Amino acid sequence: MAAVLDGELRGVYENRRTTVASYLREWLGTRKPHLAPNTYAGYAACVERDLIPAFGRIRLLDLRPKHIDEWVTAQVEAKRGRVTVYRAVSTLRNALNAAVRSWRLRYNPAKHSVPPKPRAEERICWTPEQAATFLRHGAEQYADQLTDLFEVMLGTGMRRGEVLALHWSDVHLMDRKLFVRWTLAAVDNGTLHLGQPKTEASRAWISLSPRVMAALHRQAAIQMAAHPEGRLEGLVFARPGGTPLRPQWVLDQLRKRTTEIGLPRIGLHDLRHTAASIMIAEGVPLAIVSKTLRHATLATTINLYGHLFKDSADQAVRALARALDRAESSRPRVLREGDDGMSVAA
Structure with a gap:
């Protein structure tokens, strides 16, 4: 009581x-x-x-x-x-x-006990030359759906779960865009779960480059030829029965092909980081990079890829210096009368 x-x-x-x-x-x-x-x-x-x-x-x-x-x-x-x-x-x-x-405790005993968040390890990214070598190796030695899947990942920056859950109904080749509406996750004992993307920002459209368009056209042709009625339906990248590819198998194949040509060992999510680093190195405005990667805020992009902005930062301060130099050189010279009565430049 x-x-x-x-x-x-x-x-x-x-x-x-x-x-x-x-x-x-x-x-x-x-x-x-x-x-x-x-x-x-x-x-x-x-x-x-x-x-x-x-x-x-x-x-x-x-x-x-x-x-x-x-x-x-x-x-x-x-x-x-x-x-x-x-x-x-x-x-x-x-x-x-x-x-x-919910008024079941008066205070939170863990409020001040959380240790500092560990600094995330810097992701390994391929250079454009390494990425191109990897894609060329896949096209020459395999020419399979994984070759096209990796092309799409590197050409759009899509996450692993997003590309594995991509449906043909969300691909609009005539408009050169696709919509991200699903994501695939392996949970617990490897059970595959198809669900919606975690954030509103992730559920957006992505523009398609000619390279990515070509990869999707190849997959469309293969699947239409295999379908009794020549229709495109279900997943873009799937096993013969139409079930999703297992993420671990895709990762194993990525590492196998990477080892064959001696490239740095990376994970599937590093393909997304590689796409981002290439865009930044090519001078794509940060806001466009953020939109393409579908980050919730611009701050997320800066926090993840701030270490890649040195060249951009150098260009910014050099541009500032050039603007000041131009302003200084174009400043009108004012004549004033000196102590001896002669006019001098000020």
């Missing part, structure tokens, strides 16, 4: 029977409908692998910052990956924020 009355007074309804484990699983259940499958899988892995073994038996009301800080220290000393530790504590903070918002 005292606890109930205290809750009425403070507006916080605390249940002393709730453990951290039961609360975290309840929180996961409420979040599942609102998360992409791979995002939910990442949260669930943090909860079951790290958070419940560490804090699950503690009552939710008894969890304190010292419990979390001690766990972080122990994980760092055990040489756990800093990214893994950061994600686990960030997940705990997010879950407890929800408890505070």
